[in-house]
Amino acid sequence: MAHPPGVSLRDVTVVVGEGVRVLDRLSLDVAAGSHVAIVGPSGSGKTTLLRVLAGQCAPRQGSVFVPGRVASIHQDFRLVGSSTALANVLHGAAAEAGLLRSLTGYGAQRRARARGWLETLGLKARANVRVDRLSGGEQQRVAIARALMSRPAVLLADEPAASLDPASSRALMQLLDDLRRTEGLTLITVLHDAALADEFADRVVSLSAAQPDAQPSAQGGPSGATPALPDAGRAPAAPPGSVEPGSPEAGFARAAEGAHQPAWRRWLRGGAALATLAAVTAFAVSALELQLPQAGAADNAARFAAALVPSADQWRALDYRALGVALLDTLLMAWLGTLLAIVFSLPLAACAARNVGPTWLRLPTRALLNAIRAVPSLLWALLAVGAFGLGALPGVIALSAYSLGYLTKFYYEALESVDDRVPEALRSLGLSRAQQFFAGILPASRMALMSASVFMLEYNFRTATVLGIVGAGGIGYELKLAVDWGNWHVVGVILAILVAAVIAFDTAAARLRRAFG
Numbered sequence: 001m002a003h004p005p006g007v008s009l010r011d012v013t014v015v016v017g018e019g020v021r022v023l024d025r026l027s028l029d030v031a032a033g034s035h036v037a038i039v040g041p042s043g044s045g046k047t048t049l050l051r052v053l054a055g056q057c058a059p060r061q062g063s064v065f066v067p068g069r070v071a072s073i074h075q076d077f078r079l080v081g082s083s084t085a086l087a088n089v090l091h092g093a094a095a096e097a098g099l100l101r102s103l104t105g106y107g108a109q110r111r112a113r114a115r116g117w118l119e120t121l122g123l124k125a126r127a128n129v130r131v132d133r134l135s136g137g138e139q140q141r142v143a144i145a146r147a148l149m150s151r152p153a154v155l156l157a158d159e160p161a162a163s164l165d166p167a168s169s170r171a172l173m174q175l176l177d178d179l180r181r182t183e184g185l186t187l188i189t190v191l192h193d194a195a196l197a198d199e200f201a202d203r204v205v206s207l208s209a210a211q212p213d214a215q216p217s218a219q220g221g222p223s224g225a226t227p228a229l230p231d232a233g234r235a236p237a238a239p240p241g242s243v244e245p246g247s248p249e250a251g252f253a254r255a256a257e258g259a260h261q262p263a264w265r266r267w268l269r270g271g272a273a274l275a276t277l278a279a280v281t282a283f284a285v286s287a288l289e290l291q292l293p294q295a296g297a298a299d300n301a302a303r304f305a306a307a308l309v310p311s312a313d314q315w316r317a318l319d320y321r322a323l324g325v326a327l328l329d330t331l332l333m334a335w336l337g338t339l340l341a342i343v344f345s346l347p348l349a350a351c352a353a354r355n356v357g358p359t360w361l362r363l364p365t366r367a368l369l370n371a372i373r374a375v376p377s378l379l380w381a382l383l384a385v386g387a388f389g390l391g392a393l394p395g396v397i398a399l400s401a402y403s404l405g406y407l408t409k410f411y412y413e414a415l416e417s418v419d420d421r422v423p424e425a426l427r428s429l430g431l432s433r434a435q436q437f438f439a440g441i442l443p444a445s446r447m448a449l450m451s452a453s454v455f456m457l458e459y460n461f462r463t464a465t466v467l468g469i470v471g472a473g474g475i476g477y478e479l480k481l482a483v484d485w486g487n488w489h490v491v492g493v494i495l496a497i498l499v500a501a502v503i504a505f506d507t508a509a510a511r512l513r514r515a516f517g
């Protein structure tokens with residue numbers, strides 16, 4: 001009795017774009033435990049075939065049978081660069097571990113199994129090294145270990161030797177074939193090198209552009225006589241000189257068309273823009289009733305500047321302890337306000353991010369953030385003082401409320417900037433949406449999140465210096481008292497203290513970024 005196929009496709013058709021048949025009535029059987037290599041020209045549907053087998057692309061028609069778990073090794077690896085090699089390998093076990101266990105270390109047995117795979121692949125000494133500090137070959141072996149960690153029945157490898165020299169290509173293919181034999185895997189590889197396919201695969205399948213009523217040939221095997229399966233019906237060739245709408249070439253064409261417009265038309269548009277700018281500026285000056293400084297204004301400004309500099313007696317009379325305490329209060333207000341904002345901003349950002357939050361929650365969350373950002377920090381302070389009275393507490397509340405709107409925006413933009421291929425690779429390993437967030441998206445955006453947090457802390461320190469004007473604590477209260485009593489020398493000292501503190505704060509923040517970079 002014939003052994004049942006490990007993988008089976010029947011009349012699979014995949015259509016993309018405007019009716020382009022990437023796969024056209026493809027049928028293929030792969031015996032369990034065998035190695036099948038897929039070859040063919042670019043655009044023939046090789047990668048699409050792997051995506052169908054991995055469950056990432058649903059065919060328009062036909063059936064797909066894949067027994068057991070499928071794991072993929074991508075040409076671009078799709079690892080989390082800011083995580084260690086060991087952490088990336090453990091991602092392969094996240095589906096079986098579950099969310100809680102994956103967040104708390106996976107357990108000793110899984111960690112030992114992950115280290116075992118790294119040792120098998122020659123990476124024992126590199127287990128705790130960040131992936132983005134590994135060589136390309138080392139990253140590729142980490143990707144293989146991650147795939148094997150998921151205990152797959154079928155292993156898919158998309159152009160695994162594409163960027164390697166001949167010797168390294170042979171070594172890698174030998175490694176994959178050895179792993180296939182020892183682990184009992186069904187191995188399906190996409191290769192651009194027909195010689196490698198002939199040398200290592202049990203069977204070679206060639207995909208080519210479909211012809212009308214084409215039928216697959218009945219021959220195939222490691223000898224190089226490969227079956228030509230009907231595949232990618234390609235889009236009709238564009239007429240000479242035509243440009244696809246929406247393509248970069250179309251943008252260049254539009255720019256070139258604008259550059260070749262008549263000179264008088266370009267001058268007319270430029271003149272109209274300048275006239276509009278001048279009219280708006282003149283209206284602003286008139287509406288605000290702005291006037292040039294009167295005679296003697298420069299002398300008054302000079303006398304005011306001199307009043308900001310304390311005399312020797314005024315220096316001795318300053319209450320340095322009160323100013324120091326007020327400055328410390330300002331720093332602590334900024335710290336607590338930022339910390340509270342961070343605690344609430346991250347989950348809100350997860351709700352608002354396009355690649356994390358559900359659509360039904362994303363839009364209301366963003367609307368809420370827009371409403372929060374519409375209220376200035378000083379107004380938040382006034383509202384907090386009205387609700388909680390004078391002191392530092394309303395200052396902390398005002399800073400956290402104002403920061404929440406902006407910090408959440410910074411956070412969800414950082415989350416959205418993560419390469420979509422990283423969570424896609426984790427999803428193919430069976431990770432839930434929450435696991436993809438904690439294992440892939442969050443670590444990949446860590447530096448951007450930290451940078452946004454430090455920026456918000458700097459901004460809150462500057463803002464906290466003026467909240468005391470409305471009674472919300474900090475050195476701003478001392479500043480208000482000095483202004484009310486006309487003690488301009490105290491105002492000058494406070495301004496000097498603030499400038500020095502901001503410079504010191506900025507230096508410390510820069511060092512913090514470098515330390516965690």
